[in-house]
Amino acid sequence: MNVLPHLKSYLCATKLIQMKLLDGKATAIAIKQELAQAVKDRKAAGKKIPHLAAILVGTDGGSMTYVAAKVKACEECGFESTLIRYDDSVSEETLLRRVQQLNEDSSIDGFIVQLPLPAHIDEMKVTLAIDPKKDVDGFHPFNVGNMVLNLPGFLSATPAGIMELMHRNDIVTEGKHCVIIGRSNIVGTPLSIMLTRNTNPGNCTVTLTHSHTQNLRDICLTADILIAALGQPEFVTADMIKPGAVVIDVGTSRIEDATKKSGWRLAGDVKFDEVAPKCSFISPVPGGVGPMTIASLMINTLKAMDLKGK
């Protein structure tokens, strides 16, 4: 921490680097306004409006928050939404039958099954049961394969949201070295592929790192773009950052904070206060990647309706 005052004064003095916040909240609002306009236009033309359904099992705090945010986003965009709730004790069979009904229900354009599911339900079996044409989370292997091969399909919402956040903030990715920390199926791995492809954003040289990586700090120090998606609060510190890097923080963990009424606060994977002064761009937590994930889901839902129309 004692490096901070020195760095700040250096940066202020030289004005070599001016940190800019990657405001995911504002970007997501802009996207939702565009979607709302598209829906108004459709309504005016007498066309169907997008309809997203969500299945929520149990009463996990995080899951309830996420699903509520998705329903709210639907309202903001003028989409229809349907929330289907089950008790923790729901059988796999009942859930699979409901998925099948949603697959066949032509009024529903896309739907999600909020993860995690209770231990007695096979998550992959449920994911595989979703019609890839309605799989707006982009978790079905067919959609994952389409993403790899750059074919039409649904991109997983969080990595797609990060791509959109970079795009709308004019971040140059071509030829840049991007280091991703964390190889999860829903963030690190798909993002590594999206950023490698011959697209814009894209054409990055991507290094995907994980728990078995050696010399992680040295690798991070070579990153023009550093993406932290490992789920360890405040893991990324200032000594891992190349001056002027773009830093994107995907983590959202609850950590104890005695100064808060609730006793906790939301923390990212990046130690924001000490990292921010070294960056050209940084996404905060909350208000960075989170809102973009939901905006992506809305984009996918509109796309699902368009695909169906064909």
Added chain:
Amino acid sequence: MNVLPHLKSYLCATKLIQMKLLDGKATAIAIKQELAQAVKDRKAAGKKIPHLAAILVGTDGGSMTYVAAKVKACEECGFESTLIRYDDSVSEETLLRRVQQLNEDSSIDGFIVQLPLPAHIDEMKVTLAIDPKKDVDGFHPFNVGNMVLNLPGFLSATPAGIMELMHRNDIVTEGKHCVIIGRSNIVGTPLSIMLTRNTNPGNCTVTLTHSHTQNLRDICLTADILIAALGQPEFVTADMIKPGAVVIDVGTSRIEDATKKSGWRLAGDVKFDEVAPKCSFISPVPGGVGPMTIASLMINTLKAMDLKGK
């Protein structure tokens, strides 16, 4: 080139590095012998033996050579094989109908459509028409997605062959930095994913590079494992190699060679003579990755039969 004698003498003197050839030909023979034994056992037990079909369109020299090698490998393994040939002028419709017949023919366990196809045929349409359960090339998006998610399915033959080659030569990959040159859908991209997963081989830190990568030489110099899959003859030179690295050469190009009767010879993406002395392991061209690709296809065919039996 003038660095070579110096290097060689240094290496001989110090014996710090003893280069070992990754003999794909010998490894593939061992695999085919194991498969032949498995087929014998099946025959003795009165069970069905694997049956691979291949569709070849036109008379492209490379394609004819590859398909002939696949048919020969089937013989060596004791598999049945069926070669279906069409003239260059075959319609997309006829080809798609034949694919559908092979999907439905229960005597065929797996099949491939040799690429490239003539320009008037949509390759992706043909790939998508193949039943993923018989897609032993592993090119269908559903199989690509299964690979990313580490679910059962067919792994694309060339990257799977490279994984097997490393495995059977006891190359340690965990925690190593692997640099891949070339992001193709059939080699570089899937290999980058396979090597990143929590498997053995696997758990590498992978950097995927391509035509937009900056400072490629510097990146290559950090590689414990360097995989050249860009399709540019003799692109990788000694000055790009960290001493003691494992080098795998996926390229196979025909280059002019006046000393040969044919006027050409096969060249890899690596300048073998000058790179080899710096390596701990290196795969030659020919006799490295090529035979392993075909061995992988045989493994996939046996797997296709096993999957069908379930």
